[in-house]
Amino acid sequence: MYTLEIAGIAIATTDADEAEAREIFESEDFLDDIRGFTSGGTAIWDGASAFVIRPANEDEIDAFAEIDDLEEEFEEEDDDAEDEDGANIMFLVDIDQFDDED
Secondary structure, three states: EEEEEEOOOOEEOOOOOHHHHHHHHHHHHHHHHHHHEEEEEEOOOOOOOEEEEEEHHHHHHHHHHHHHHHHHHHHHHHOOOOOOEEEEEEOOOOOOOOOOOO
């Protein structure tokens, strides 16, 4: 698992391996998305600040596992839920507004 950190703040964690995490977090689509995200009214990324992709720490791994367990419970209750292949991403900061259509 790997974490994206911006200005010393852990922003998101993925269950991808290092190469895939870099591909995800450095992709133009992901970077375009987080440019528009705010947390507590503050931009998550200003488009210029350097970011670090590092191995996730134990707290981040635990938080990811907790959410993953909740999603599995929900999927078990929802017969129509589809398993998705590929890496999962979890934001570690509260996003002020998230538009599912984007």
